[in-house]
Amino acid sequence: MKPPNHPKQPGRSRGRARGLAGGLAAALAAVTAAAVGLAMPAQAASTLKASAEARGRYFGTALTRGDLGNGTLTNLAAAEFDMVTPGNEMKWDATEPSRGSFNFGSGDQIVSFAQSHGMRVRGHTLVWHAQLPAWVTGVQLNQIQSVMENHITTEATHYKGKVYSWDVVNEPYNEDGTLRQDVFYKAMGANYIANALRAAHAADPNAKLYINDYNIEGINAKSNALYSLAQSLLSQGVPLHGIGLESHFVVGQVPSSLQANMQRFADLGLDVAVTEIDDRIPMPADSSELQQQGADYGKVVNACLAVSRCVGVSQWGVDDGHSWIPGTFPGYGAAMMWDSGYKPKPAYTAALNALNSGTSSPSASSSPSSSPSASPSRSPIGGACSATIKTVNSWGGGFQSEVTVQAGSAPVNGWTVKWTWPGGQTISSLWNGTQSVSGSSVTVRNASYNGSLAAGASATFGFTANGSAATPALTCASP
Numbered sequence: 001m002k003p004p005n006h007p008k009q010p011g012r013s014r015g016r017a018r019g020l021a022g023g024l025a026a027a028l029a030a031v032t033a034a035a036v037g038l039a040m041p042a043q044a045a046s047t048l049k050a051s052a053e054a055r056g057r058y059f060g061t062a063l064t065r066g067d068l069g070n071g072t073l074t075n076l077a078a079a080e081f082d083m084v085t086p087g088n089e090m091k092w093d094a095t096e097p098s099r100g101s102f103n104f105g106s107g108d109q110i111v112s113f114a115q116s117h118g119m120r121v122r123g124h125t126l127v128w129h130a131q132l133p134a135w136v137t138g139v140q141l142n143q144i145q146s147v148m149e150n151h152i153t154t155e156a157t158h159y160k161g162k163v164y165s166w167d168v169v170n171e172p173y174n175e176d177g178t179l180r181q182d183v184f185y186k187a188m189g190a191n192y193i194a195n196a197l198r199a200a201h202a203a204d205p206n207a208k209l210y211i212n213d214y215n216i217e218g219i220n221a222k223s224n225a226l227y228s229l230a231q232s233l234l235s236q237g238v239p240l241h242g243i244g245l246e247s248h249f250v251v252g253q254v255p256s257s258l259q260a261n262m263q264r265f266a267d268l269g270l271d272v273a274v275t276e277i278d279d280r281i282p283m284p285a286d287s288s289e290l291q292q293q294g295a296d297y298g299k300v301v302n303a304c305l306a307v308s309r310c311v312g313v314s315q316w317g318v319d320d321g322h323s324w325i326p327g328t329f330p331g332y333g334a335a336m337m338w339d340s341g342y343k344p345k346p347a348y349t350a351a352l353n354a355l356n357s358g359t360s361s362p363s364a365s366s367s368p369s370s371s372p373s374a375s376p377s378r379s380p381i382g383g384a385c386s387a388t389i390k391t392v393n394s395w396g397g398g399f400q401s402e403v404t405v406q407a408g409s410a411p412v413n414g415w416t417v418k419w420t421w422p423g424g425q426t427i428s429s430l431w432n433g434t435q436s437v438s439g440s441s442v443t444v445r446n447a448s449y450n451g452s453l454a455a456g457a458s459a460t461f462g463f464t465a466n467g468s469a470a471t472p473a474l475t476c477a478s479p
């Protein structure tokens, strides 16, 4: 079904879419950089969440209750992401299907999945004209404020302490920058937004409270209107803490003003977040479009890293097989960083490379990583270094692994990891290291930027490979 509110991008056609250091030195450098407020290169990592966390950001995904039954999808999500947005389970139609009768079962399942994997939760959403049960629109207008505030208070109290943030008001704007004439607007005028934010803050004073919308990623009439509203709300002391840029893009059409737009909201004292990114391609997607999609994801990650108050990026789902895009935009698809067989696409490599080449600037958040998704295989401890390999993802005919190299009780200056494949595996792409292959023997040496490790410090490299997932025995030597 095609929801009437879906994030259409006016004036954007299918045709246009187509056209379109070690030890002391490092420590001294870090101290100096911190003292003068410079950004420092952070360590390269092999998963989106690890690299994002090293830069004070998170990397998230939407998950639905249906997704929780899919082991491949959830293993991948737990390995790569540290933030979860419930796709549908915290919306009004799911949580208060009839007046005063609340049901948090599905939302609670998403929260427990997140908590058991060290992931945080973006609550989504408290007030939205869509997925709103019919009973709400049947309520007399003079009762809507109390119905809305009761809904917010009950839900935000239920999830108090369990969500990092709330999309308190979702998609309030029309494309021309006027507010939607929904039931909340009809009952309270524009004041419904301040009322909603105040009710949410009273219920959960520690949650970051957002207004979230689509087509506000660039500077345009819609984002200008939201900017004015944000200024006005902040001047009145209304508890608004962040702006969510949904970021449902068409390939090749990431707005050039994205970073400037993020920065102007950040300059108001607000956090900004990319909350629902996907990047749709006219089907069938060809290799140049998949490369362009990679450039798009890289551009968005770079913009977020360049704006210190950009707290993180979330994709709207995990893989192409579970995306809302084909159902809403017929003829489009392939919008995610993994294909429908869970194989990472150029967009994944581009997003990870953008994170790894980014610098760390202070941001609001980081969180503990979850445990590995597969049993690690560690090289013997006691030498100059040790190496651990784990499988972070696998798909039909291929897999992705992460290797952590750790210095022993003394600093190392350069490292070499070696192994032998047990079953004909071949590496297709490797990052944060340089490889040489001889038959089934693989040698990976450090990259220029991650060879010097203080005593006990670690670096990671990663790769995708063809064949069956394997965790061979590794040796590590320096140099």
Ligand code: G3I
Binding pocket: 001, 003, 006, 007, 087, 088, 130, 131, 170, 246, 276, 324
């Ligand atoms: O729950 C019913 C089920 O009972 C029924 O059998 C089935 C038959 O179609 O429909 C189910 O409802 C669907 C619902 O998702 C739950 O699966 C709706 O039809 C479907 O329209 C709805 O779509 C959701 C959409 O929001 C609604 O606007 C998508 O899954 C969800 O990904 C999407 O998420 C939104 C964000 O919340 C806000 N930003 C845009 C984003 C994408 O549209």
